[in-house]
Amino acid sequence: MSMMPSSVSATKVNPDIQNERNKATFDPIHITYLIDEGKEKTKRRRYIESLVENDPDFQNKPLAFMTREERYTNSIRKALLAVRKMEKLGLTDPWEKQIFTSVATVSEVTNIGLHSSMFTTTVTSQMNDEQISKWLPLCMNIQLIGTYAQTELGHGTYLRGLETTATFDPDTDEFELHSPTLTSIKWWPGNLGKTVTHAVVAAQLYTQGKCYGVHMFMVPLRSLENHVPLPGIEIGDIGPKFGYSNIDNGFLRFNKYRIPRENMFMKYSKVERNGTYLSPPRAKLTYGSMVLIRSFIVGSMGTTLAKGATISIRYSSVRRQSELEKGAQEPQVLDFQSQQLKLLPYLAMAYAFIFAGKKMKDMYIQSSDSISKGDFSVMPELHATSAGLKAYTSSICSEGLEIQRMSCGGHGYSHASGFPELYANSTPACTYEGENTVMMLQTARFLMKCMEKANNGEKLHGACSYMCEKLPRRSQAFHLEDFLNSELLIQAYKHRAHRMCMVASQAVQEQVRMGKPQHEAWNKSHFHLLKASEAHCHLYIVDHFYEYVLESSVPAPVKDVLLTLCHLHALHGISTRKGEFLHDGYFSGHQIDLVEKQVIQLLDKVRPNSVALVDAFDFSDRVLDSVLGRYDGNVYENLYKWAKSCPMNEKEVPDAYGKYIRPFLMENRSKL
Numbered sequence: 001m002s003m004m005p006s007s008v009s010a011t012k013v014n015p016d017i018q019n020e021r022n023k024a025t026f027d028p029i030h031i032t033y034l035i036d037e038g039k040e041k042t043k044r045r046r047y048i049e050s051l052v053e054n055d056p057d058f059q060n061k062p063l064a065f066m067t068r069e070e071r072y073t074n075s076i077r078k079a080l081l082a083v084r085k086m087e088k089l090g091l092t093d094p095w096e097k098q099i100f101t102s103v104a105t106v107s108e109v110t111n112i113g114l115h116s117s118m119f120t121t122t123v124t125s126q127m128n129d130e131q132i133s134k135w136l137p138l139c140m141n142i143q144l145i146g147t148y149a150q151t152e153l154g155h156g157t158y159l160r161g162l163e164t165t166a167t168f169d170p171d172t173d174e175f176e177l178h179s180p181t182l183t184s185i186k187w188w189p190g191n192l193g194k195t196v197t198h199a200v201v202a203a204q205l206y207t208q209g210k211c212y213g214v215h216m217f218m219v220p221l222r223s224l225e226n227h228v229p230l231p232g233i234e235i236g237d238i239g240p241k242f243g244y245s246n247i248d249n250g251f252l253r254f255n256k257y258r259i260p261r262e263n264m265f266m267k268y269s270k271v272e273r274n275g276t277y278l279s280p281p282r283a284k285l286t287y288g289s290m291v292l293i294r295s296f297i298v299g300s301m302g303t304t305l306a307k308g309a310t311i312s313i314r315y316s317s318v319r320r321q322s323e324l325e326k327g328a329q330e331p332q333v334l335d336f337q338s339q340q341l342k343l344l345p346y347l348a349m350a351y352a353f354i355f356a357g358k359k360m361k362d363m364y365i366q367s368s369d370s371i372s373k374g375d376f377s378v379m380p381e382l383h384a385t386s387a388g389l390k391a392y393t394s395s396i397c398s399e400g401l402e403i404q405r406m407s408c409g410g411h412g413y414s415h416a417s418g419f420p421e422l423y424a425n426s427t428p429a430c431t432y433e434g435e436n437t438v439m440m441l442q443t444a445r446f447l448m449k450c451m452e453k454a455n456n457g458e459k460l461h462g463a464c465s466y467m468c469e470k471l472p473r474r475s476q477a478f479h480l481e482d483f484l485n486s487e488l489l490i491q492a493y494k495h496r497a498h499r500m501c502m503v504a505s506q507a508v509q510e511q512v513r514m515g516k517p518q519h520e521a522w523n524k525s526h527f528h529l530l531k532a533s534e535a536h537c538h539l540y541i542v543d544h545f546y547e548y549v550l551e552s553s554v555p556a557p558v559k560d561v562l563l564t565l566c567h568l569h570a571l572h573g574i575s576t577r578k579g580e581f582l583h584d585g586y587f588s589g590h591q592i593d594l595v596e597k598q599v600i601q602l603l604d605k606v607r608p609n610s611v612a613l614v615d616a617f618d619f620s621d622r623v624l625d626s627v628l629g630r631y632d633g634n635v636y637e638n639l640y641k642w643a644k645s646c647p648m649n650e651k652e653v654p655d656a657y658g659k660y661i662r663p664f665l666m667e668n669r670s671k672l
Contacts, residue, residue: 012632024608026557063108065645120140126268127267131265146196146200149199153182156188193250194237203217210277299356302351302352305346311404321409347606384446387434441530493543496535500580501536508525549566627642
């Protein structure tokens with residue numbers, strides 16, 4: 001199966017980028033199969049993508065040339081058109097529908113994305129059987145459009161601080177939803193501003209004069225006849241944002257708005273007709289939808305970094321600049337070691353995050369199965385791992401995209417590069433579904449509990465099992481080739497994570513011994529707690545990157561190039577955080593010198609395969625949506641074509657000339 005898109009002729013491919021492909025040591029299609037989880041899935045994905053790419057109904061002018069309202073309207077058009085097209089095609093598999101929709105909307109998030117993800121997932125995971133039988137068909141058939149309304153103007157990640165109230169009235173068998181303060185207005189939910197008809201609303205439940213904490217409620221917001229907000233509902237768009245220009249993030253204010261008691265999500269807890277509250281077996285069961293989204297974010301950050309790597313590496317292979325040898329042809333920018341240092345580690349991270357995302361998805365599915373059978377023991381690790389990895393991967397993705405953009409020089413600043421849209425739509429992941437610092441501290445809380453168990457001699461399983469391992473006090477890597485030993489490198493990361501968790505635990509305990517209450521001791525130890533979480537998450541990614549590659553059934557040349565990326569990822573991480581590995585003498589200065597020597601050698605080894613490695617992600621030009629990252633490498637002619645299509649170029653003389661420029665110039669001339 002060829003990696004070349006059918007729309008690209010071999011004779012039209014830029015010779016520089018073709019030469020890069022010719023010298024690859026492996027066939028990238030085998031990595032594509034690995035990412036897609038099988039040859040047949042790759043064939044199916046490509047077929048579904050082709051259905052969209054060959055459909056003129058999904059074409060539009062570049063997003064950068066649209067106003068915000070045009071983007072919103074066009075995005076709604078394509079999202080709903082995609083629903084109809086999928087119905088006609090008989091696409092019912094969630095994976096296939098996700099592919100179709102993502103290609104249809106190009107680089108935008110679909111305006112009904114939250115309906116099919118968090119809204120519908122919350123229905124299936126938090127409603128009882130009777131409620132599901134009523135609401136799920138309405139969701140699946142899109143007879144209503146929903147969103148997830150949790151965040152408020154004054155509270156986001158801190159769920160217990162939410163102020164919206166849902167007070168049960170036994171006289172009418174209803175809940176009264178109310179926004180008692182300005183800061184209790186729901187703020188930020190996607191698609192809320194102008195699109196949705198319903199929302200899953202998080203509110204403090206009151207019954208019989210007592211508050212029972214945050215619960216979820218199904219709330220109609222707009223008339224299904226004319227889309228007008230219902231009485232007691234104030235709703236609207238919050239205005240332009242840094243990214244997501246097509247999405248109508250909204251605000252929602254309740255004025256003693258009433259819903260039936262049955263609209264409370266009642267799988268795990270409920271309010272009976274007389275107002276009696278029945279509590280769930282675990283309070284955090286109501287937060288399952290957030291855990292799901294966080295687990296998906298990990299893989300999506302890998303995909304986003306992969307897009308950035310594809311754009312920057314392809315462009316760096318066709319861009320020639322400066323000189324290495326006087327009088328010789330200008331070299332490809334990718335030949336400069338400084339460019340390789342910028343780009344190749346993030347290429348490795350993209351693969352690491354994609355594979356870690358698959359691990360997280362499997363972990364969520366297995367945990368959900370256990371929870372459905374009444375085993376809630378998996379919840380703490382699931383919550384802590386999803387929170388920490390969401391924070392870790394989104395932070396690095398945001399940082400990496402900016403480095404990838406800058407590596408493209410001035411052209412990276414243009415919307416034609418794809419980076420402005422890519423960055424603006426990915427960096428919000430650092431704050432949505434839990435602000436990253438808070439997420440890392442939630443992971444730290446779990447780590448400190450595990451540390452206490454390990455110190456008490458308890459056996460640990462799962463992601464924290466390294467706390468019970470007998471690890472050497474000094475690295476056993478003494479020669480250059482030892483730093484290509486996966487066991488020794490993982491051992492180094494385990495040592496670092498274990499030590500930093502111990503330091504954080506001791507920091508909290510020291511504050512307690514000084515007489516500080518627990519909450520203050522915790523606050524005074526954030527410096528060490530955050531470092532412990534970061535080290536733990538870094539270990540998880542390194543460990544599972546190696547695990548995924550070593551267990552894969554791919555041809556030997558493919559496994560060799562993937563292991564090279566594993567090594568580069570692990571060693572680059574040690575090099576950039578060398579102080580944490582040197583601190584207690586685990587590595588000597590000489591060993592760090594060997595680490596960095598090996599990093600340089602790995603750059604040389606990855607360099608010839610770099611274009612093939614980004615080709616393996618198999619992004620079509622439509623999906624990538626970047627002039628710089630085109631598969632054929634014909635950047636300059638298409639930058640020129642893109643610029644000429646700009647609406648401002650439709651008039652030779654702009655309106656501003658007649659209104660302002662000409663009068664100003666004429667006035668100045670009259671003064672001469």
